[in-house]
Amino acid sequence: MGGVKVTSAEVAARAGVSQSAVSRVFTPGASASRKTIEKVRRAAEELGYRPNVLARAMVSGRSRIIGLVVAYLENQFYPVALERLSLALQDRGYRILIFTTPNSTDGVDAVMEDLMDYQVDGIVAASVSLGSDLAARAQAAGVPVVLFNRGQDLPSCSAVTSANRAGGRKVAEFLIAGGHRRIAHIAGWQGSSTGQDRQAGFLDAMDAAGLAPLAVMDGMYSREAAMGCARELLDANVCPDAIFVGNDHMAFAVIDALRAAGLVPGRDISVVGYDDVPLAAWGAYDLTTLRQPLNRMIAATVDTLLDQIDDPDRAPQRIEIDGPLILRGSARVPEGWTS
Amino acid sequence: MGGVKVTSAEVAARAGVSQSAVSRVFTPGASASRKTIEKVRRAAEELGYRPNVLARAMVSGRSRIIGLVVAYLENQFYPVALERLSLALQDRGYRILIFTTPNSTDGVDAVMEDLMDYQVDGIVAASVSLGSDLAARAQAAGVPVVLFNRGQDLPSCSAVTSANRAGGRKVAEFLIAGGHRRIAHIAGWQGSSTGQDRQAGFLDAMDAAGLAPLAVMDGMYSREAAMGCARELLDANVCPDAIFVGNDHMAFAVIDALRAAGLVPGRDISVVGYDDVPLAAWGAYDLTTLRQPLNRMIAATVDTLLDQIDDPDRAPQRIEIDGPLILRGSARVPEGWTS
DNA sequence: CTGAAAGCGCTTACAG
DNA sequence: CTGAAAGCGCTTACAG
Numbered sequence: 001m002g003g004v005k006v007t008s009a010e011v012a013a014r015a016g017v018s019q020s021a022v023s024r025v026f027t028p029g030a031s032a033s034r035k036t037i038e039k040v041r042r043a044a045e046e047l048g049y050r051p052n053v054l055a056r057a058m059v060s061g062r063s064r065i066i067g068l069v070v071a072y073l074e075n076q077f078y079p080v081a082l083e084r085l086s087l088a089l090q091d092r093g094y095r096i097l098i099f100t101t102p103n104s105t106d107g108v109d110a111v112m113e114d115l116m117d118y119q120v121d122g123i124v125a126a127s128v129s130l131g132s133d134l135a136a137r138a139q140a141a142g143v144p145v146v147l148f149n150r151g152q153d154l155p156s157c158s159a160v161t162s163a164n165r166a167g168g169r170k171v172a173e174f175l176i177a178g179g180h181r182r183i184a185h186i187a188g189w190q191g192s193s194t195g196q197d198r199q200a201g202f203l204d205a206m207d208a209a210g211l212a213p214l215a216v217m218d219g220m221y222s223r224e225a226a227m228g229c230a231r232e233l234l235d236a237n238v239c240p241d242a243i244f245v246g247n248d249h250m251a252f253a254v255i256d257a258l259r260a261a262g263l264v265p266g267r268d269i270s271v272v273g274y275d276d277v278p279l280a281a282w283g284a285y286d287l288t289t290l291r292q293p294l295n296r297m298i299a300a301t302v303d304t305l306l307d308q309i310d311d312p313d314r315a316p317q318r319i320e321i322d323g324p325l326i327l328r329g330s331a332r333v334p335e336g337w338t339s
Numbered sequence: 340m341g342g343v344k345v346t347s348a349e350v351a352a353r354a355g356v357s358q359s360a361v362s363r364v365f366t367p368g369a370s371a372s373r374k375t376i377e378k379v380r381r382a383a384e385e386l387g388y389r390p391n392v393l394a395r396a397m398v399s400g401r402s403r404i405i406g407l408v409v410a411y412l413e414n415q416f417y418p419v420a421l422e423r424l425s426l427a428l429q430d431r432g433y434r435i436l437i438f439t440t441p442n443s444t445d446g447v448d449a450v451m452e453d454l455m456d457y458q459v460d461g462i463v464a465a466s467v468s469l470g471s472d473l474a475a476r477a478q479a480a481g482v483p484v485v486l487f488n489r490g491q492d493l494p495s496c497s498a499v500t501s502a503n504r505a506g507g508r509k510v511a512e513f514l515i516a517g518g519h520r521r522i523a524h525i526a527g528w529q530g531s532s533t534g535q536d537r538q539a540g541f542l543d544a545m546d547a548a549g550l551a552p553l554a555v556m557d558g559m560y561s562r563e564a565a566m567g568c569a570r571e572l573l574d575a576n577v578c579p580d581a582i583f584v585g586n587d588h589m590a591f592a593v594i595d596a597l598r599a600a601g602l603v604p605g606r607d608i609s610v611v612g613y614d615d616v617p618l619a620a621w622g623a624y625d626l627t628t629l630r631q632p633l634n635r636m637i638a639a640t641v642d643t644l645l646d647q648i649d650d651p652d653r654a655p656q657r658i659e660i661d662g663p664l665i666l667r668g669s670a671r672v673p674e675g676w677t678s
Numbered sequence: 679c680t681g682a683a684a685g686c687g688c689t690t691a692c693a694g
Numbered sequence: 695c696t697g698a699a700a701g702c703g704c705t706t707a708c709a710g
Contacts, residue, residue, distance in 0.1 A: 005480060005481075005687090007686095007687060007688085008687070008688065009687080009688095017696080017697085018696065018697045018698075019687090019688085019697085019698095020689085020690085020696070020697060020698080020699095021695090021696065021697075022688095023687095023688065023689060023690085024689090024690095024695090024696085026688095027689070027690095030689090030690090031695065032695070032696085033695055033696085036695080036696080048476065048479070050452065050455065050456050051456065051687085051688075052397075052456070052458060052686090052687050052688065053456045053457050053458065053688095054393050054396050054397055054402060054457065054458050054686095054687080054688090055397055055686075055687035055688035055689090055702090056687080056688055056689070057393050057688090057702095058393055058394060058397060058686090058687080058688070058689090058701095058702045058703065058704090059687085059688055059689045059690080059701075059702045060688085060689065060690090060702085061702080063393060065436070065457075068437075073418045073419070073421065073422045074415075074418070074419065074422075074617060076413075076415070076418075078418070079412045079413070079415075079417070079418035079421075080412070080413065082412065082418075082437075082439075083412045083413075083439050086437060086438070086439040087439060090438070090439075095436055095437075095438070095453070095457065096436070096437045097404070097434055097435070097436050097437075098407075098421075098425060098434075098435045098436075098437050099425070099429070099434070100421075100422050100425040100426060100429075113389065114434070116389065117389050117390065117391070117392045118392050118393065118404075118434065119391060119392065119393050137387065140387070141344060142344075252621060252623070253621075255622075255623065256621055256622030256623055257622075259622055259623070260622055278413060279618075282591060282592075282595055283594075283595030283596075283598055283599055284591070284594065284595055284598070284623035284624055285623055344703090346702095346703060346704085347703070347704065348703080348704095356680080356681085357680065357681045357682075358681085358682095358703090358704085359680070359681060359682080359683095359705085359706085360679090360680065360681075361704095362703095362704065362705060362706085363679090363680085363705090363706095365704095366705070366706095369705090369706090370679065371679070371680085372679055372680085375679080375680080390703085390704075391702090391703050391704065392704095393702095393703080393704090394686090394702075394703035394704035394705085395703080395704055395705070396686090396704090397685095397686045397687065397688090397702090397703080397704070397705090398685075398686045398703085398704055398705045398706080399686085399704085399705065399706090400686080
């Protein structure tokens with residue numbers, strides 16, 4: 001029952017070599033003779049030895065642990081992102097220490113401190129905002145931070161997002177081209193860059209077309225809030241003919257609200273989301289949406305983070321990745337519309 | 340830019356005390372005079388000192404890290420479980436190191452080895468099966484393991500599940516009482532205890548009522564597989580009047596397939612799922628389902644795991660928690676049915 | 679209460 | 695290529 005942890009010294013004794021030799025055999029770059037390698041490997045196998053990663057971390061100053069701060073796990077975008085990120089990081093020899101948090105800046109900051117106590121080599125903050133003091137501390141400690149799906153303007157942090165402003169514009173242009181004239185926007189949380197940028201893009205395009213939005217409301221990235229917004233829109237004197245919703249998670253709520261009111265999405269009212277989570281493609285929602293190119297966003301996140309870990313002098317990056325509009329049944333498609 | 344990590348020695352120097360004193364001030368149980376505590380806290384604050392958790396882990400033999408192995412993150416049950424687990428563990432001072440994995444036993448075992456390299460204090464294996472050798476190694480290393488939502492029969496592991504056999508029985512009784520006679524079962528993966536137990540319970544009740552199932556197929560806990568099964572059922576000569584699906588994730592696929600065939604769930608064919616994930620309550624699916632009591636399952640998992648960490652001699656537990664049937668619109672409700 | 683010292687399990691110059 | 699030794703940042707008996 002007692003934790004029978006085998007150490008390199010025990011392996012050394014059994015193999016008849018020094019403890020340093022054992023260490024070298026298990027250290028990728030180091031050199032050892034074939035004979036030593038063989039003796040050590042055999043002894044290690046017999047004893048069930050595996051190097052203690054924590055001890056290695058202490059002396060090398062590398063924990064091979066990446067801290068992940070994430071909120072909104074009920075939005076399918078994040079579990080999927082987590083899975084991809086975890087796989088990509090595992091491939092490169094890193095593991096994820098996960099911190100879930102309510103989305104207040106305070107909550108996030110508290111959790112970040114904890115994170116740094118674990119000597120993480122880098123931090124991915126997904127869908128959360130950092131206090132600028134916290135960002136500074138991470139930098140002071142030499143821990144690179146990349147913001148995933150949030151473009152907050154912190155000079156010391158990298159940020160990976162999709163091209164949200166362009167995306168918002170694209171959605172508006174699509175709806176306008178489809179002949180909609182009473183277009184409402186249930187926006188993503190206006191405390192977040194993604195919510196702001198998508199809304200700004202939407203307003204850009206409306207403006208360019210000489211149209212005023214029927215309504216713009218903050219859905220807070222919350223199912224409940226979005227549903228409330230949708231009900232309010234349906235109860236108003238003038239009913240929208242299209243609703244652009246700031247993300248898919250809220251769009252599902254909006255569709256549920258429309259149907260509850262006896263309306264058919266795509267026929268009576270067009271609904272467009274943002275993200276293209278797997279659920280958007282399922283029959284029950286069949287949601288037209290602006291896709292965030294998750295694979296490329298994850299790849300960019302991992303590359304940026306590991307580059308900065310390997311070379312602390314590398315400057316933070318801000319990466320924006322363009323995404324396509326995915327046409328499905330929840331919104332009327334303009335005649336001859338392509339792409 | 341260089342990682343300016345502050346150590347206890349530096350704090351000691353500034354505070355004019357020994358390094359041990361600093362350590363004591365930051366060690367919950369230890370004793371120090373008010374004056375020392377004050378001096379040390381001030382110096383620590385000024386320097387931005389926080390204890391290195393990894394170093395503490397090395398000497399104390401406690402990493403305060405729990406390893407979590409999880410597959411099926413596309414099934415909403417798991418992200419929600421992850422979030423609750425993370426919160427519950429954070430409350431008790433533990434963090435989660437996460438490993439995602441394809442669900443083969445091989446994949447899981449490889450990942451478990453990696454996990455142990457990080458000196459985790461305990462392991463939660465959610466929705467995955469362990470090789471028995473691996474379970475033995477974890478035990479040998481003194482690392483307790485609890486299987487979450489999987490009741491595999493490994494004497495050295497604890498297991499927390501809902502009462503799956505009783506649940507399967509309850510669903511069948513409900514459908515039979517509702518007057519259904521052509522009842523099919525798209526089962527959970529038959530390589531898992533949950534899939535087997537729910538199916539066994541279903542068959543128990545069918546048997547007791549003198550009914551034969553119209554069909555029993557393995558949906559593999561996969562959306563695609565389940566959809567294939569549903570199509571096959573609909574194409575057969577005799578169409579089911581009810582389908583019990585092994586979990587909600589598959590049930591959503593089944594409902595999509597029914598609707599694609601022009602059928603209305605709850606009117607033409609009753610569909611019942613298992614889990615009661617949040618999506619089951621959303622308007623688009625409105626799924627009748629057997630709820631797995633997640634909060635209680637998480638609480639039991641955390642309690643069991645931490646108990647075993649604190650007292651290595653404690654015997655592994657197997658905990659089963661009963662869940663209620665949640666009535667919604669996807670299945671006909673028998674007259675006068677209660678609970 | 680407090681400090682000097684040993685030790686957790688490793689990696690990494692340093693000699694040989 | 696190999697071993698003895700120092701050291702990573704802490705905790706924890708051990709004396710005082």
